[in-house]
Amino acid sequence: MTILRDAGLGQFIHYASGGKYFKHPEESPNFDTSFLREVTDSESAKHEALDSRPISRDGAASALDVDLEKSPTANRTATRSKDGTLLVGWYSEDDVENPLNWSPLKKYSVALIICLYTVSVYLGAAIFSSSQPGVMEDFGVSLIASSLGMALYILAYGIGPMIFSPLSEIPAIGRTTPYLITFFIHVILLIPTSLVDNFAGLLVLRFLLGFFGSPCLATSGASFQDIFPGEQMTYIIGIWAAITSCGPSLGPLLATFSIEHFDWHWSQWEMLMLSGPVLILMVAALPETSAATILLRRARRLRAATGNPAIKSQSEIDQSHLSISSVTFNALVKPWEINILDPAMLFTTFYTGLLYGIFYTFFEAFPLVYEGVYHFSAGGLSLAFLSVFVAQVTIAPSYLLHWRYVVHPGIKKNGIKQLEDFLKPALVSCFALPIGLFIFAWTSRASVHWIVSMLGVSITGCGMYVTLQVIFIYVPLSYPKYAASLFAANALARSLFAFAAILYATPMFEKLGIDGGVSLLAGCTVLCCGGMWVLYYCGPWLRARSRFAVG
Known part of the structure; x- marks a missing residue:
């Protein structure tokens, strides 16, 4: 249920319902916040630098059985800084909100969604190669000019990471928000690209498609690092790279036969048929993975629950210095x-x-x-x-x-x-x-x-x-x-x-x-x-x- 709650759709339903549905533990009236009201100096010293404490990285299934609303408050800690700020972090080493402690099912579901997302973007470059003969015929352009449709797409998804990668490191933004917003624009742009009837417009749209599809190429590695421990990263990145590299090789195969029966626009329609369901899956089941962003949102909820403006996360403080x-x-x-x-x-x-x-x-x-x-x-x-x-x-x-x-x-x-x-x-x-x-x-x-x-x-x-x-x-x-x-x-x-x-x-x-x-x-x-x-x-x-x- 938490994967649905933390995904884009779940957050929208939560906001639209005034917090009635998909509640976080901190939003429950039964949530005990006494650990925030009674933080002594000795407790602060004992739990100093909570955000950086060693975290359980094996995703133990037992963590799923913890009820955060009823678990002992002794497991919940906060650190009081010299200026009176109450720093909140993970409630325990097995805190199920910590992406490194997610269940294997949740981790691999998120990884699969990111792989599908990346494949749909990578495939979009090569799939255009099957359309080049039709573009040459319809617009009367040369082979080199028609290849700009693929070249500009690739150029754009190289430019995009220079902007989107730094944005994903800002805790208030996180990883998933840029994914959803930009990929939504990418999918919408596929409609005019599938209908465009002039060469200049086609090139502009192809460039924009590559640009707005690029966040997955810039940030997927960081998303995997958020949820998998270091010893697993080699395998996850290796599998991701192999899957995504298959995208360009499959692109021409997917489009060629439909183009033979219809016209060159069908390569773009097929991109829409692939990317549309992937977008729906992302909106419904892709949660935030950045620990800094998750803790920042937790601090906001605790401030709302207690009315104490001194409650903050370390990432929130670091962000203020950016x-x-x-x-x-x-x-x-x-x-x-x-x-x-x-x-x-x-x-x-x-x-x-x-x-x-x-x-x-x-x-x-x-x-x-x-x-x-x-x-x-x-x-x-x-x-x-x-x-x-x-x-x-x-x-x-x-x-x-x-x-x-x-x-x-x-x-x-x-x-x-x-x-x-x-x-x-x-x-x-x-x-x-x-x-x-x-x-x-x-x-x-x-x-x-x-x-x-x-x-x-x-x-x-x-x-x-x-x-x-x-x-x-x-x-x-x-x-x-x-x-x-x-x-x-x-x-x-x-x-x-x-x-x-x-x-x-x-x-x-x-x-x-x-x-x-x-x-x-x-x-x-x-x-x-x-x-x-x-x-x-x-x-x-x-x-x-x-x-x-x-x-």
Whole structure:
């Protein structure tokens, strides 16, 4: 019931009913607030820094049996600060309101909703590729111009995190509010996008769709971190990354056959058919996950129940010290300062951007290869993208099993000797990238069966998955203070590379051919293999001299 109470719909019903339905424990007339009225100095010392106390992270089912309205007030504590403020936190170590103590069912339900949300947004980029021939015909534009529909969408969902990621860290806003508001706008915009009859309007709408769909790309990791303990995060992020990476590979398949029977608008109608139910699910069953926001709302309810304005949460006090200038600087300037001054960070940003750019060149290369060389139909071309899907469902379990039986036991036994140890899988996977790309480049010809080139794509996809996962683990561990802003900047860099790749890919392949163009990209990944090995061996030295990384 709490998942419905804390979701957007439950909060609306609560507000509209004047608090009659979906009540929180603090809003019950039977809720005992005496622990707030009688806080002695000794109690304050005993329960100092309540918000930072160790919390039970195993989500024990026994916590679900606790009745917060009837549990002993001895379990509820508050801390009195020197200025008389009463700081409230979790009522106990097993407080069921703490996202880390949620039941496994609630945690995995929230994770599933976030995955569906992310897939629907990621899929929206690639699904447009099936519409490009129809857009070219209806509006009389070139192939490169028609590809702007996909390129601008990707650019926009790289820009969005620079704004939405900092907003989600403000306790008064939280994670879920930006999700719901922006995705609602995203879904509404799909209606005019499905009906638009002019090219300029189509491009504007596609840009706005990407922008308002971007919060999940910026904040999903933070939402998972809110509810899962550190030892589970590797698996959750790994599964999320594999699921979301399947979105672009499935996009062309979902749209191609309907477009053949109707017109190019159907790719956007199908986005609406997918995103609409996901939005309804989010409104009905996606609760707030930020502990800072949950405690801030608890403090508000306690103030209303007692009439005591001195009751606050620590996050509420911290929020009062935030300024627009500091938030803007940390979001827009600091990550680029770190990239300019820190060679390790600059390399990881460039490498991840290059990989995303290469991934999206496939959407321009596949029609040239599988329609131009192998004479696939439109439906057959869409099936070729499943080579990326196969790569994800093959490599993700292997990678996570490696963590389960090699990495985690090693950490438990010996601890973390140096952060660069997390880069070891990428020392191998980085070579899969040029190998797969060279196979695709030099076997995409009529004399070689098409399955061989697809094998090259799958090898490349496997290398991308492992390399990106390793980098996304290494960066927050090396730069914990700036992790959120660095990931937002990294998302923008990836989108810029992908945006450029979509536009330069066709002219490059026309000039150099598939073999020459893809070989050029493979050569870039060979250089990055060297960079990865340098980072592994020189990383400790670079971190020790960095103003931003942990030593």
